[in-house]
Ligand SMILES: Cc1cc2nc3c(=O)[nH]c(=O)nc-3n(C[C@H](O)[C@H](O)[C@H](O)COP(=O)(O)OP(=O)(O)OC[C@H]3O[C@@H](n4cnc5c(N)ncnc54)[C@H](O)[C@@H]3O)c2cc1C
Protein backbone atom coordinates (compact mmCIF):
# COMPACT_ATOMS: atom_id res chain seq x y z
CA UNK A 93 0.00 0.00 0.00
CA UNK A 94 1.16 3.53 -0.63
CA UNK A 95 -0.03 6.90 0.56
CA UNK A 96 -1.55 8.98 -2.24
CA UNK A 97 -2.39 12.65 -1.78
CA UNK A 98 -4.56 14.46 -4.26
CA UNK A 99 -7.40 16.93 -4.54
CA UNK A 100 -10.77 15.20 -4.81
CA UNK A 101 -13.76 17.34 -5.72
CA UNK A 102 -12.04 20.44 -4.42
CA UNK A 103 -10.84 18.98 -1.10
CA UNK A 104 -7.45 17.55 -0.19
CA UNK A 105 -7.59 13.80 0.16
CA UNK A 106 -5.11 11.27 1.48
CA UNK A 107 -5.69 7.59 0.80
CA UNK A 108 -3.78 4.39 1.41
CA UNK A 109 -4.17 2.23 -1.64
CA UNK A 110 -2.44 -0.35 -3.77
CA UNK A 111 -0.52 1.75 -6.31
CA UNK A 112 -1.94 -0.29 -9.20
CA UNK A 113 -5.54 -0.13 -8.00
CA UNK A 114 -7.64 1.15 -10.87
CA UNK A 115 -8.90 4.66 -10.20
CA UNK A 116 -12.46 3.56 -10.99
CA UNK A 117 -12.23 1.00 -8.15
CA UNK A 118 -10.62 3.47 -5.78
CA UNK A 119 -13.34 6.02 -6.39
CA UNK A 120 -16.33 3.69 -6.43
CA UNK A 121 -15.40 1.03 -3.90
CA UNK A 122 -12.98 2.70 -1.50
CA UNK A 123 -14.38 6.22 -1.55
CA UNK A 124 -18.05 5.51 -2.31
CA UNK A 125 -18.25 7.81 -5.31
CA UNK A 126 -20.57 5.61 -7.30
CA UNK A 127 -21.41 8.35 -9.78
CA UNK A 128 -18.30 7.06 -11.53
CA UNK A 129 -19.65 4.15 -13.60
CA UNK A 130 -17.92 1.18 -15.08
CA UNK A 131 -19.29 -0.60 -18.11
CA UNK A 132 -16.60 -1.91 -20.44
CA UNK A 133 -13.51 -1.49 -18.29
CA UNK A 134 -11.47 -1.17 -21.47
CA UNK A 135 -11.61 2.40 -22.74
CA UNK A 136 -14.51 1.90 -25.12
CA UNK A 137 -17.51 3.51 -23.44
CA UNK A 138 -16.64 6.57 -21.34
CA UNK A 139 -18.96 5.63 -18.44
CA UNK A 140 -15.97 5.95 -16.10
CA UNK A 141 -15.02 9.47 -17.25
CA UNK A 142 -13.54 11.78 -14.61
CA UNK A 143 -11.82 15.14 -15.00
CA UNK A 144 -8.14 14.86 -14.16
CA UNK A 145 -6.58 18.30 -13.95
CA UNK A 146 -9.60 19.46 -15.95
CA UNK A 147 -9.22 16.97 -18.79
CA UNK A 148 -11.71 14.13 -19.39
CA UNK A 149 -9.91 10.87 -18.66
CA UNK A 150 -10.91 7.23 -18.35
CA UNK A 151 -10.73 6.08 -14.74
CA UNK A 152 -10.76 2.42 -15.83
CA UNK A 153 -7.40 3.03 -17.52
CA UNK A 154 -5.75 4.99 -14.71
CA UNK A 155 -3.94 3.68 -11.66
CA UNK A 156 -4.20 5.09 -8.17
CA UNK A 157 -0.52 6.08 -8.04
CA UNK A 158 -1.06 8.36 -11.02
CA UNK A 159 -3.35 10.58 -8.92
CA UNK A 160 -0.51 11.74 -6.66
CA UNK A 161 -0.58 15.56 -6.58
CA UNK A 162 -3.35 15.89 -9.18
CA UNK A 163 -6.90 17.24 -9.16
CA UNK A 164 -9.81 14.87 -9.63
CA UNK A 165 -13.36 15.94 -10.30
CA UNK A 166 -16.19 13.41 -10.32
CA UNK A 167 -19.87 14.09 -10.90
CA UNK A 168 -20.33 14.28 -7.11
CA UNK A 169 -18.14 17.38 -7.01
CA UNK A 170 -19.78 19.26 -9.84
CA UNK A 171 -22.81 20.84 -8.21
CA UNK A 172 -22.23 23.77 -5.86
CA UNK A 173 -24.09 25.19 -2.87
CA UNK A 174 -26.09 27.25 -5.37
CA UNK A 175 -27.49 24.10 -6.99
CA UNK A 176 -26.72 21.87 -9.91
CA UNK A 177 -24.09 22.84 -12.44
CA UNK A 178 -25.65 24.51 -15.53
CA UNK A 179 -24.80 21.46 -17.63
CA UNK A 180 -26.58 19.19 -15.14
CA UNK A 181 -29.60 21.49 -15.15
CA UNK A 182 -29.61 21.51 -18.95
CA UNK A 183 -29.51 17.69 -19.09
CA UNK A 184 -32.57 17.57 -16.84
CA UNK A 185 -34.40 20.28 -18.77
CA UNK A 186 -33.69 18.80 -22.20
CA UNK A 187 -34.72 15.30 -21.17
CA UNK A 188 -31.22 14.00 -21.90
CA UNK A 189 -31.27 11.36 -19.17
CA UNK A 190 -32.98 8.00 -19.43
CA UNK A 191 -31.36 5.17 -17.45
CA UNK A 192 -28.66 7.62 -16.40
CA UNK A 193 -25.73 5.23 -16.62
CA UNK A 194 -23.85 7.30 -19.20
CA UNK A 195 -24.90 10.63 -17.71
CA UNK A 196 -22.04 11.35 -15.29
CA UNK A 197 -19.48 10.77 -18.03
CA UNK A 198 -21.51 12.69 -20.59
CA UNK A 199 -21.89 15.65 -18.25
CA UNK A 200 -18.19 15.74 -17.35
CA UNK A 201 -17.09 15.53 -21.00
CA UNK A 202 -19.57 18.32 -21.78
CA UNK A 203 -18.30 20.51 -18.94
CA UNK A 204 -14.74 20.12 -20.23
CA UNK A 205 -15.87 20.93 -23.77
CA UNK A 206 -17.65 24.12 -22.72
CA UNK A 207 -14.67 25.22 -20.71
CA UNK A 208 -12.50 24.90 -23.80
CA UNK A 209 -15.05 26.23 -26.23
CA UNK A 210 -17.98 28.28 -24.98
CA UNK A 211 -20.10 28.03 -28.14
CA UNK A 212 -19.60 24.68 -29.83
CA UNK A 213 -21.63 23.76 -32.91
CA UNK A 214 -23.79 20.64 -32.76
CA UNK A 215 -21.18 18.86 -34.83
CA UNK A 216 -18.45 19.87 -32.36
CA UNK A 217 -20.60 18.68 -29.47
CA UNK A 218 -21.09 15.31 -31.16
CA UNK A 219 -17.37 14.99 -31.77
CA UNK A 220 -16.45 15.94 -28.22
CA UNK A 221 -18.83 13.30 -26.84
CA UNK A 222 -17.84 10.60 -29.31
CA UNK A 223 -16.12 8.54 -26.61
CA UNK A 224 -19.15 8.55 -24.30
CA UNK A 225 -21.62 5.92 -25.38
CA UNK A 226 -25.33 6.03 -24.57
CA UNK A 227 -27.57 3.04 -25.19
CA UNK A 228 -30.83 4.85 -24.42
CA UNK A 229 -31.28 8.34 -25.72
CA UNK A 230 -30.15 8.25 -29.33
CA UNK A 231 -27.93 11.23 -28.48
CA UNK A 232 -30.16 13.99 -29.90
CA UNK A 233 -31.36 15.17 -26.52
CA UNK A 234 -27.86 15.01 -25.11
CA UNK A 235 -26.65 17.30 -27.89
CA UNK A 236 -29.68 19.52 -27.22
CA UNK A 237 -28.72 19.68 -23.56
CA UNK A 238 -25.15 20.74 -24.22
CA UNK A 239 -26.31 23.34 -26.73
CA UNK A 240 -28.82 24.58 -24.15
CA UNK A 241 -26.11 24.84 -21.50
CA UNK A 242 -23.92 26.78 -23.92
CA UNK A 243 -26.73 29.27 -24.43
CA UNK A 244 -27.79 30.83 -27.70
CA UNK A 245 -24.79 30.93 -30.02
CA UNK A 246 -23.95 32.02 -33.53
CA UNK A 247 -23.59 28.48 -34.83
CA UNK A 248 -26.45 26.15 -34.08
CA UNK A 249 -26.08 24.24 -37.34
CA UNK B 250 -0.19 -5.75 -6.22
CA UNK B 251 2.38 -4.18 -8.47
CA UNK B 252 4.50 -1.18 -7.59
CA UNK B 253 3.99 1.81 -9.88
CA UNK B 254 6.96 4.14 -10.16
CA UNK B 255 6.63 7.62 -11.58
CA UNK B 256 10.09 9.05 -12.19
CA UNK B 257 10.25 12.78 -12.89
CA UNK B 258 13.48 12.78 -14.86
CA UNK B 259 15.36 10.54 -17.26
CA UNK B 260 18.08 10.08 -14.63
CA UNK B 261 15.50 8.64 -12.23
CA UNK B 262 14.07 6.53 -15.02
CA UNK B 263 17.42 4.87 -15.76
CA UNK B 264 17.92 4.06 -12.08
CA UNK B 265 14.44 2.55 -11.82
CA UNK B 266 14.84 0.53 -14.99
CA UNK B 267 18.12 -0.86 -13.69
CA UNK B 268 16.59 -1.67 -10.31
CA UNK B 269 13.45 -3.32 -11.77
CA UNK B 270 14.38 -5.44 -14.75
CA UNK B 271 11.24 -6.76 -16.40
CA UNK B 272 9.17 -3.75 -15.35
CA UNK B 273 6.77 -2.54 -18.05
CA UNK B 274 6.83 1.07 -19.20
CA UNK B 275 3.47 2.77 -18.85
CA UNK B 276 2.65 5.68 -21.17
CA UNK B 277 -1.09 6.44 -21.48
CA UNK B 278 -2.00 2.85 -20.64
CA UNK B 279 -4.66 2.57 -23.36
CA UNK B 280 -2.97 -0.52 -24.76
CA UNK B 281 -0.95 -1.77 -21.82
CA UNK B 282 -3.62 -1.64 -19.10
CA UNK B 283 -6.20 -3.22 -21.39
CA UNK B 284 -3.76 -6.06 -22.12
CA UNK B 285 -2.84 -6.59 -18.47
CA UNK B 286 -6.49 -6.77 -17.56
CA UNK B 287 -6.98 -9.41 -20.22
CA UNK B 288 -4.27 -11.40 -18.47
CA UNK B 289 -1.69 -10.83 -21.19
CA UNK B 290 1.58 -10.30 -19.37
CA UNK B 291 2.43 -10.00 -15.71
CA UNK B 292 5.23 -7.48 -15.23
CA UNK B 293 6.63 -7.27 -11.69
CA UNK B 294 6.38 -3.46 -11.71
CA UNK B 295 5.20 -0.55 -13.81
CA UNK B 296 7.25 2.52 -14.57
CA UNK B 297 5.10 5.44 -15.71
CA UNK B 298 6.66 8.01 -18.04
CA UNK B 299 4.02 10.74 -17.60
CA UNK B 300 6.02 12.95 -15.23
CA UNK B 301 9.18 13.18 -17.34
CA UNK B 302 8.61 16.62 -18.82
CA UNK B 303 11.13 16.38 -21.64
CA UNK B 304 9.34 13.34 -23.08
CA UNK B 305 6.22 15.44 -23.64
CA UNK B 306 7.84 18.21 -25.65
CA UNK B 307 6.89 19.21 -29.18
CA UNK B 308 9.32 21.64 -30.75
CA UNK B 309 11.35 22.80 -33.72
CA UNK B 310 14.66 22.84 -31.90
CA UNK B 311 17.00 21.42 -34.55
CA UNK B 312 17.02 23.22 -37.92
CA UNK B 313 15.19 21.15 -40.52
CA UNK B 314 13.52 18.86 -37.98
CA UNK B 315 10.43 18.82 -35.85
CA UNK B 316 10.61 16.88 -32.59
CA UNK B 317 7.57 15.11 -31.17
CA UNK B 318 8.20 13.70 -27.69
CA UNK B 319 7.11 10.11 -27.09
CA UNK B 320 4.75 11.16 -24.28
CA UNK B 321 2.92 13.79 -26.32
CA UNK B 322 -0.71 12.69 -26.22
CA UNK B 323 -2.76 12.45 -29.38
CA UNK B 324 -4.89 15.39 -28.15
CA UNK B 325 -1.86 17.55 -27.52
CA UNK B 326 -0.48 16.84 -30.99
CA UNK B 327 -3.85 17.41 -32.63
CA UNK B 328 -4.04 20.91 -31.17
CA UNK B 329 -0.37 21.82 -31.43
CA UNK B 330 0.34 24.76 -33.76
CA UNK B 331 3.52 23.17 -35.15
CA UNK B 332 1.65 20.00 -36.07
CA UNK B 333 -1.18 22.04 -37.54
CA UNK B 334 1.22 24.03 -39.69
CA UNK B 335 3.69 21.38 -40.80
CA UNK B 336 2.14 17.95 -40.45
CA UNK B 337 -1.44 18.04 -41.79
CA UNK B 338 -1.24 14.36 -42.71
CA UNK B 339 -0.46 13.39 -39.11
CA UNK B 340 -3.35 15.57 -37.92
CA UNK B 341 -5.75 13.81 -40.26
CA UNK B 342 -4.74 10.50 -38.71
CA UNK B 343 -4.89 11.77 -35.12
CA UNK B 344 -8.37 13.18 -35.72
CA UNK B 345 -9.70 9.66 -36.36
CA UNK B 346 -7.59 7.84 -33.76
CA UNK B 347 -9.98 6.43 -31.17
CA UNK B 348 -12.31 8.80 -29.31
CA UNK B 349 -11.51 12.14 -27.66
CA UNK B 350 -11.09 10.21 -24.39
CA UNK B 351 -8.62 7.78 -25.95
CA UNK B 352 -6.78 10.73 -27.49
CA UNK B 353 -6.48 12.37 -24.07
CA UNK B 354 -5.00 9.15 -22.76
CA UNK B 355 -2.91 7.64 -25.55
CA UNK B 356 0.50 8.87 -26.63
CA UNK B 357 2.48 8.91 -29.84
CA UNK B 358 5.18 6.76 -28.23
CA UNK B 359 2.60 4.22 -27.09
CA UNK B 360 1.13 4.05 -30.59
CA UNK B 361 4.58 3.36 -32.07
CA UNK B 362 5.75 0.89 -29.41
CA UNK B 363 2.53 -1.09 -29.67
CA UNK B 364 3.62 -1.58 -33.29
CA UNK B 365 0.18 -2.57 -34.51
CA UNK B 366 -0.04 -2.54 -38.32
CA UNK B 367 -3.30 -0.67 -37.69
CA UNK B 368 -1.69 2.03 -35.51
CA UNK B 369 -3.02 5.22 -37.05
CA UNK B 370 0.05 7.43 -36.63
CA UNK B 371 2.33 4.92 -38.35
CA UNK B 372 1.42 5.28 -42.03
CA UNK B 373 1.76 9.10 -41.91
CA UNK B 374 5.13 8.82 -40.17
CA UNK B 375 6.37 6.32 -42.79
CA UNK B 376 5.26 8.71 -45.54
CA UNK B 377 6.92 11.67 -43.80
CA UNK B 378 10.12 9.57 -43.56
CA UNK B 379 10.28 10.26 -39.84
CA UNK B 380 12.97 8.85 -37.60
CA UNK B 381 12.62 7.68 -34.02
CA UNK B 382 15.10 8.40 -31.28
CA UNK B 383 15.75 5.59 -28.85
CA UNK B 384 17.62 6.25 -25.62
CA UNK B 385 19.18 4.23 -22.86
CA UNK B 386 21.16 5.24 -19.79
CA UNK B 387 24.34 5.35 -21.85
CA UNK B 388 23.40 5.99 -25.47
CA UNK B 389 21.02 7.45 -28.02
CA UNK B 390 20.34 6.19 -31.53
CA UNK B 391 18.10 7.22 -34.38
CA UNK B 392 16.30 4.74 -36.61
CA UNK B 393 14.00 4.96 -39.60
CA UNK B 394 10.43 3.78 -39.04
CA UNK B 395 11.04 0.55 -40.95
CA UNK B 396 14.06 -0.27 -38.80
CA UNK B 397 12.21 0.48 -35.57
CA UNK B 398 9.01 -1.45 -36.24
CA UNK B 399 9.92 -5.06 -36.90
CA UNK B 400 6.55 -6.79 -36.99
CA UNK B 401 3.17 -6.86 -35.29
CA UNK B 402 3.88 -5.90 -31.67
CA UNK B 403 7.65 -6.03 -32.23
CA UNK B 404 10.06 -3.11 -32.16
CA UNK B 405 13.83 -2.70 -32.16
CA UNK B 406 13.77 -1.56 -28.50
CA UNK B 407 16.26 -3.51 -26.41
CA UNK B 408 16.06 -4.01 -22.66
CA UNK B 409 17.04 -0.76 -20.97
CA UNK B 410 15.90 1.38 -23.91
CA UNK B 411 12.96 3.75 -24.24
CA UNK B 412 11.48 5.54 -27.19
CA UNK B 413 12.48 9.15 -26.63
CA UNK B 414 10.59 10.77 -29.47
CA UNK B 415 10.04 11.16 -33.19
CA UNK B 416 11.99 13.42 -35.53
CA UNK B 417 10.19 14.57 -38.65
CA UNK B 418 12.39 16.10 -41.36
CA UNK B 419 11.35 19.29 -43.07
CA UNK B 420 9.07 18.36 -45.94
CA UNK B 421 9.01 19.32 -49.61
CA UNK B 422 5.99 21.43 -50.54
CA UNK B 423 3.38 18.70 -50.97
CA UNK B 424 0.38 19.56 -53.11
CA UNK B 425 -1.61 16.73 -51.54
CA UNK B 426 -1.36 15.36 -48.01
CA UNK B 427 -4.03 12.74 -47.57
CA UNK B 428 -4.81 10.17 -44.89
CA UNK B 429 -7.78 7.92 -44.97
CA UNK B 430 -8.75 4.89 -42.95
CA UNK B 431 -11.49 2.44 -43.64
CA UNK B 432 -12.93 0.65 -40.62
CA UNK B 433 -15.92 -1.55 -39.95
CA UNK B 434 -17.94 1.57 -39.26
CA UNK B 435 -17.52 5.27 -39.84
CA UNK B 436 -16.21 6.34 -36.44
CA UNK B 437 -14.10 5.00 -33.59
CA UNK B 438 -13.02 1.89 -35.44
CA UNK B 439 -9.66 0.21 -35.82
CA UNK B 440 -8.43 0.46 -39.39
CA UNK B 441 -9.15 -2.38 -41.80
CA UNK B 442 -7.04 -0.54 -44.37
CA UNK B 443 -5.44 2.89 -44.25
CA UNK B 444 -3.47 4.98 -46.70
CA UNK B 445 -1.17 7.94 -46.17
CA UNK B 446 -0.30 9.72 -49.41
CA UNK B 447 1.99 12.68 -49.99
CA UNK B 448 2.12 13.98 -53.56
CA UNK B 449 4.02 16.89 -55.10
CA UNK B 450 3.22 18.15 -58.59
CA UNK B 451 4.72 20.69 -60.96
CA UNK B 452 2.84 23.65 -62.47
CA UNK B 453 1.44 21.50 -65.25
CA UNK B 454 0.00 19.04 -62.73
CA UNK B 455 2.51 16.23 -63.33
CA UNK B 456 3.62 14.29 -60.29
CA UNK B 457 7.20 15.04 -59.24
CA UNK B 458 7.27 13.09 -55.96
CA UNK B 459 4.99 10.54 -54.39
CA UNK B 460 5.08 8.70 -51.10
CA UNK B 461 2.44 6.09 -50.41
CA UNK B 462 2.20 4.12 -47.17
CA UNK B 463 -0.50 1.58 -46.34
CA UNK B 464 -1.58 0.41 -42.90
CA UNK B 465 -3.29 -2.86 -41.90
CA UNK B 466 -2.38 -4.66 -45.12
CA UNK B 467 0.77 -6.44 -43.95
CA UNK B 468 2.74 -7.25 -40.81
CA UNK B 469 3.90 -3.63 -40.67
CA UNK B 470 3.00 -0.44 -42.49
CA UNK B 471 4.28 -0.71 -46.09
CA UNK B 472 5.53 1.79 -48.62
CA UNK B 473 5.17 0.55 -52.20
CA UNK B 474 7.97 2.08 -54.30
CA UNK B 475 6.64 0.56 -57.53
CA UNK B 476 3.31 2.32 -57.05
CA UNK B 477 5.03 5.58 -56.16
CA UNK B 478 7.20 5.43 -59.29
CA UNK B 479 4.22 4.64 -61.47
CA UNK B 480 2.83 8.09 -60.69
CA UNK B 481 5.96 10.06 -61.48
CA UNK B 482 5.77 12.33 -64.52
CA UNK B 483 2.06 11.63 -64.95
CA UNK B 484 -1.05 13.61 -64.08
CA UNK B 485 -3.14 12.32 -61.18
CA UNK B 486 -5.88 10.88 -63.30
CA UNK B 487 -7.82 7.68 -63.40
CA UNK B 488 -5.32 5.92 -65.67
CA UNK B 489 -2.21 6.67 -63.60
CA UNK B 490 -3.96 5.95 -60.30
CA UNK B 491 -5.47 2.69 -61.59
CA UNK B 492 -2.00 1.59 -62.67
CA UNK B 493 -0.48 2.49 -59.30
CA UNK B 494 -3.39 0.84 -57.46
CA UNK B 495 -2.80 -2.41 -59.35
CA UNK B 496 0.89 -2.39 -58.43
CA UNK B 497 -0.01 -1.71 -54.80
CA UNK B 498 -2.48 -4.59 -54.69
CA UNK B 499 0.27 -6.90 -55.96
CA UNK B 500 2.83 -5.71 -53.41
CA UNK B 501 0.69 -5.76 -50.26
CA UNK B 502 0.28 -8.87 -48.15
CA UNK B 503 -2.90 -8.51 -46.13
CA UNK B 504 -4.34 -11.20 -43.91
CA UNK B 505 -7.82 -12.52 -43.20
CA UNK B 506 -9.00 -11.70 -39.70
CA UNK B 507 -12.18 -11.00 -37.81
CA UNK B 508 -12.35 -7.51 -39.26
CA UNK B 509 -11.96 -8.23 -42.98
CA UNK B 510 -10.74 -10.71 -45.54
CA UNK B 511 -7.40 -10.42 -47.30
CA UNK B 512 -9.12 -10.06 -50.67
CA UNK B 513 -11.27 -7.19 -49.41
CA UNK B 514 -8.27 -5.43 -47.91
CA UNK B 515 -6.28 -5.81 -51.13
CA UNK B 516 -9.13 -4.38 -53.19
CA UNK B 517 -9.78 -1.44 -50.88
CA UNK B 518 -6.06 -0.67 -50.48
CA UNK B 519 -5.92 0.04 -54.20
CA UNK B 520 -9.26 1.81 -54.27
CA UNK B 521 -8.11 4.29 -51.62
CA UNK B 522 -5.57 5.59 -54.13
CA UNK B 523 -8.29 6.39 -56.65
CA UNK B 524 -9.63 9.01 -54.26
CA UNK B 525 -6.57 11.11 -54.99
CA UNK B 526 -8.03 11.95 -58.39
CA UNK B 527 -10.74 13.90 -56.58
CA UNK B 528 -8.28 15.50 -54.15
CA UNK B 529 -6.02 16.39 -57.05
CA UNK B 530 -8.32 18.25 -59.40
C1 LIG C 1 -11.14 2.03 -27.03
C2 LIG C 1 -9.82 2.11 -27.73
C3 LIG C 1 -9.76 2.59 -29.04
C4 LIG C 1 -8.55 2.68 -29.72
N1 LIG C 1 -8.56 3.18 -30.99
C5 LIG C 1 -7.38 3.28 -31.66
C6 LIG C 1 -7.36 3.79 -33.00
O1 LIG C 1 -8.39 4.16 -33.58
N2 LIG C 1 -6.16 3.87 -33.64
C7 LIG C 1 -4.99 3.47 -33.04
O2 LIG C 1 -3.94 3.59 -33.65
N3 LIG C 1 -4.99 2.99 -31.78
C8 LIG C 1 -6.15 2.87 -31.09
N4 LIG C 1 -6.15 2.35 -29.81
C9 LIG C 1 -4.91 1.86 -29.23
C10 LIG C 1 -4.15 2.83 -28.33
O3 LIG C 1 -5.01 3.77 -27.76
C11 LIG C 1 -3.06 3.58 -29.05
O4 LIG C 1 -2.17 2.66 -29.66
C12 LIG C 1 -2.26 4.50 -28.14
O5 LIG C 1 -1.50 5.37 -28.94
C13 LIG C 1 -1.36 3.77 -27.19
O6 LIG C 1 -0.64 4.74 -26.43
P1 LIG C 1 -0.53 4.68 -24.85
O7 LIG C 1 0.26 5.88 -24.46
O8 LIG C 1 -1.84 4.50 -24.22
O9 LIG C 1 0.36 3.35 -24.70
P2 LIG C 1 0.53 2.37 -23.46
O10 LIG C 1 -0.64 1.46 -23.40
O11 LIG C 1 0.93 3.08 -22.24
O12 LIG C 1 1.81 1.56 -23.98
C14 LIG C 1 1.75 0.68 -25.09
C15 LIG C 1 3.04 -0.13 -25.17
O13 LIG C 1 4.15 0.69 -25.55
C16 LIG C 1 5.16 0.69 -24.54
N5 LIG C 1 5.65 2.08 -24.47
C17 LIG C 1 4.87 3.19 -24.43
N6 LIG C 1 5.64 4.30 -24.47
C18 LIG C 1 6.93 3.87 -24.55
C19 LIG C 1 8.20 4.55 -24.65
N7 LIG C 1 8.28 5.90 -24.68
N8 LIG C 1 9.32 3.80 -24.70
C20 LIG C 1 9.24 2.44 -24.69
N9 LIG C 1 8.09 1.75 -24.63
C21 LIG C 1 6.93 2.45 -24.54
C22 LIG C 1 4.49 0.20 -23.29
O14 LIG C 1 5.41 -0.43 -22.45
C23 LIG C 1 3.45 -0.75 -23.84
O15 LIG C 1 4.04 -1.98 -24.13
C24 LIG C 1 -7.35 2.27 -29.10
C25 LIG C 1 -7.39 1.78 -27.78
C26 LIG C 1 -8.61 1.70 -27.10
C27 LIG C 1 -8.62 1.19 -25.69
Ligand code: FES
Nearest residue numbers: 131132133138152
Ligand atom coordinates in the same frame (compact mmCIF):
# COMPACT_ATOMS: atom_id res chain seq x y z
S1 FES D 1 -15.59 1.68 -18.19
FE1 FES D 1 -13.94 2.97 -18.70
S2 FES D 1 -14.28 3.33 -20.76
FE2 FES D 1 -15.82 1.88 -20.34
Ligand code: FES
Nearest residue numbers: 191194226227228
Ligand atom coordinates in the same frame (compact mmCIF):
# COMPACT_ATOMS: atom_id res chain seq x y z
S1 FES E 1 -29.21 7.29 -20.59
FE1 FES E 1 -28.97 5.13 -20.51
S2 FES E 1 -26.99 4.91 -21.35
FE2 FES E 1 -27.38 6.96 -21.69
